[in-house]
Amino acid sequence: MMDRNIYLSNTDLEEAVGIYLEKMARSSPDIGVEEIDTCDAAGRVTARPIFASISSPNHNAAAMDGIMVISAATYMATEAAPVILRKGTDFAYINTGHMILEPYDAVIMIEDIVDLPDGSVRIQAPASPWQHIRPIGEDIIAGEMILPENHLVRPMDIGAVLSGGRPKIHVYEKIRVGIIPTGNEITDHYGSLDKGKIFDTNSWTFKAIVEQMGGMAVRTSPVPDDHGMLKTAILDMVRDCHVVVINAGSSAGSKDYTAGLIRDLGELVLHGVAIKPGKPTVLGFIAGKPVVGVPGYPGSAYLVFEEIVGPVIRQLQHIKAEKAPMAEAVVSRRIVSSLKYREYVRVTLGRVDGKLIATPLARGAGITMSLVRADGLIVIPMNSEGFEAGGIVPVELETDIETIDNTLVSIGSHDIIMDVLANLMAKNAGAAIGRPMRLSSAHVGSMGGIMALKRGEAHIAPIHLLDEETGEYNESYVKKYLGDDFTLIKGVRREQGIMTLKGNPKGIHSVADFVRSDVIFVNRQKGSGTRILTDHLLRMEGIENNGIKGYDREMTTHMAVAAAVESGTADAGVGVYSAAAAMDLDFISIGFEAYDFAVAKKNLGTGLLNSFLEALHSPEFRIALDDLGGYGVQDSN
């Protein structure tokens, strides 16, 4: 039996952060103060109040282009009896900002004077004393406080501080955050990846977050799962940094040294926070400095960094959190949550038929792409079982609402061409003015797409559904499931086939081979067009599903099937040519099918649909299809 401690506490997040920050405030960490050029101070925090040392303006200055005059010499001027002023004695020209000279005490605007041939001017109204003159100190008076301390310096502050005669100011030093990736399987040699290794990616994400907060990240290369080496790395970082983050090793596995090391070297405050993902988090202090053990999965790591390390850095850096804007959205699927945790669910968002629709992304803590694809975050409180489909829930927005409103929501069958179309829409958005369009794509299979379209959760549903009676694709399904308010946009013809390892070592030639005892199959999920096609072909051959090994192992994309075959966990699967080509697999063609887009008729002609059609019918798209292989163009409608 190995040395494992599987018991973690389940402390509420607010309580954990509260306890930790309060302890940190009491240990009063030593944040240095440095004097820097005001010019370079944007994003820094003032460590002292900044008082003006000179006034601005520092002279009585013309507020307008015009002439300076002696007001007493103008008070008789009227339209009926204009006054003539002689240049050099009665007036002098002056431009905005320039200094008023003795004995002048007023400015008349250039628009209000009439030039005379001899250089003198005529005025038709008197000038009151000090008119159109900015007095000394109108903006800033010497001795006035320009900025208080603990103030995050913004661009306009720089101008004001310089105006007040303060070319250097005192700011807090940047908080240094030490980041230690750990794990024998972790590598930062990004050129290639040996089997069994995992790239260190979290530390770079952390570094970017720290820098966005105005701090400095100090990162080491990954430290192996070795108690002594990790101890040395931690002590080095604690010496040089204000905060130390240890990534992975924070759980209770046999190689999870973080909690024990913090306990040995300093104070372990708590181990285990009631959030999902992110539970196995370690909070402690070494030499009075906060040391946080962050779990390894990217989803957990990101959340714990944002929710726990973020407040630590902000408190040391004297800055506040910016609250994300909130919106109310309809959840398109049921979201189930445990009563034991506060759970964070990332969602994509789109505006369909006027409603903001939130579609949950894959919740696995290992799914980096859920972070990338998310438009928003739903927080399910502890003691809540989650939300029912169709419920209205508050969502923290991670994408601005204008972009969300300009997102074409596609739910349905998966194909690589959806990536190509998404990129073409993003590219066109960049080129055109004021018309940013985005394509958000969820893969739930063709039938799932039809149902989402029917429920008003998507603008388009990519489908490839074979009507076994007629041998035709898609039309009859739209008619049967969606009715007359919907229609089809013709998409592409694509080649389906059987994927096997390069060289086809098991000699597979048709679906009839799937039932062989030496063949392991990998399937697609129910409701996907490819599953319907597969079942149709098996039925034609008279093959029973339950005789096929792996028939119950379901993947949700062509690429996932290809990856299963490529990795050797399956010998055969059904999918499109482009997926087989991408994974360098052999491909036994079954034939071409129609991959089209179901759409509500009322949405035809909208900017979003037009932008999609523009990409679909563009020459760049044709070129991309040729490059992928296995595609043909259909007649467009």
Added chain:
Amino acid sequence: MMDRNIYLSNTDLEEAVGIYLEKMARSSPDIGVEEIDTCDAAGRVTARPIFASISSPNHNAAAMDGIMVISAATYMATEAAPVILRKGTDFAYINTGHMILEPYDAVIMIEDIVDLPDGSVRIQAPASPWQHIRPIGEDIIAGEMILPENHLVRPMDIGAVLSGGRPKIHVYEKIRVGIIPTGNEITDHYGSLDKGKIFDTNSWTFKAIVEQMGGMAVRTSPVPDDHGMLKTAILDMVRDCHVVVINAGSSAGSKDYTAGLIRDLGELVLHGVAIKPGKPTVLGFIAGKPVVGVPGYPGSAYLVFEEIVGPVIRQLQHIKAEKAPMAEAVVSRRIVSSLKYREYVRVTLGRVDGKLIATPLARGAGITMSLVRADGLIVIPMNSEGFEAGGIVPVELETDIETIDNTLVSIGSHDIIMDVLANLMAKNAGAAIGRPMRLSSAHVGSMGGIMALKRGEAHIAPIHLLDEETGEYNESYVKKYLGDDFTLIKGVRREQGIMTLKGNPKGIHSVADFVRSDVIFVNRQKGSGTRILTDHLLRMEGIENNGIKGYDREMTTHMAVAAAVESGTADAGVGVYSAAAAMDLDFISIGFEAYDFAVAKKNLGTGLLNSFLEALHSPEFRIALDDLGGYGVQDSN
């Protein structure tokens, strides 16, 4: 007569920006593409779509800490009939993320096994094939698009791109923005300021904005008002940069060369935009590159940079504007606007009695401090006359609403100690956890403060109002104007007196001297406590106001009076000792007065008031009073 062109166009802002950006899109400026380390890509914009080159995970990996097993060997296990697995043959230990080895095809969680003394384990339930295993490509499949092009890279994107095996990516080069400050009176020697000179401050504010947008600023030292030198500077910048900004010289004065130079060297698109501040703006192209003439006043410069140069940079940089959050606020004063312009009015904001109150800041285009102090921006459309006091208007928030809700709004008499108290509150806010408090201070004189308090626009009103009948301060005013629902917080005693130039060259000894023919006076505004004191003293001496030169020249703060005396535009004024000391003036004492804070009784005990009282009664505040001089402490209540 000098060469001036006083006619500018009055083009609507949207139209101007629309025309300009469209022309820019057609001239397709040459933005380079560079390959950079993914690690350093935060804030950059992808120039090509990024496809994964390897899958993540790249091996079938344990999703849990536990043991790997052969699923077929476990299917008999039940609670009643557990199965014993031998280490090395039937199972092997594995940690999360590590590679599943042949012949194992499932993982059982560490929590679900019972360790036996001989190293074998007991299980009480079967493992289904592939359970607790993350298949190859679960997160990212080789060939999948991770990011489209034109995507602003965020921290989580960096992790995903590295996971997909892409250590380098192609991004657009940073947009280089050339910044040319101009003007004979402009200097960037910030050590000291000669009379008649003005610091170049806008260029540094611009630089900080450009960098916040992800661009690079290339700045020159100020160029004199010399046609040839300016031409050379512009051509140099056009050669090296994507965008050039010329600051000041954009109007129609005799030294305003910008419009003419752009016309001569390239294409002048338009001169004059219908916004206030900011009208004299020049838009053009030289060598196909956008060149913008931005007006010189900081208020105009900032607005034009944000509203016109910002969209230019963002379009070239392929990023979008972030929309400021909006709120509805009650305007505390009438805001009058011309029908001819879209006008921008900056406001402070505070929550008083549940209402969000917007108080307009000084609108002069030269007032940098209005930019610094602003919590929000009110945009008055062209063809609108503005807003009535008490009206509800939309405000663009520049300060987050949480900070606004934690702002103590003070309206009333001015004193330097309000700066000290504001800083102490900001400082305490930084030290304490979750209790950010802020003091916002508007100076409208004591009576103005009482009226603002009565209208529910302020939390406190600093006042120093002499009751001429009793000789007492403040109490009777609160009773008379505010009634029983209000009370006084005792503040400080402060010394009032007559300020004169150092050495008192005019030999002024009492207010009786103000009426002398060789003395010029400078006054405070009606309703200020100091004005009431001055008028009282003059009445006591039997002096007529209209015999005093400068009696009608009104300043709104003690410091402004001191500055007028210091600059020689007045010989005497009445104000507090600290202002005289700050400007190194002579001070003839009149006596001590009470500077207190009127407050609604219902607000006593709130967190905001407590935070204020904490600062007011702190030892740091006593020390600051001693340093300033001329203050005494009152009995606190």
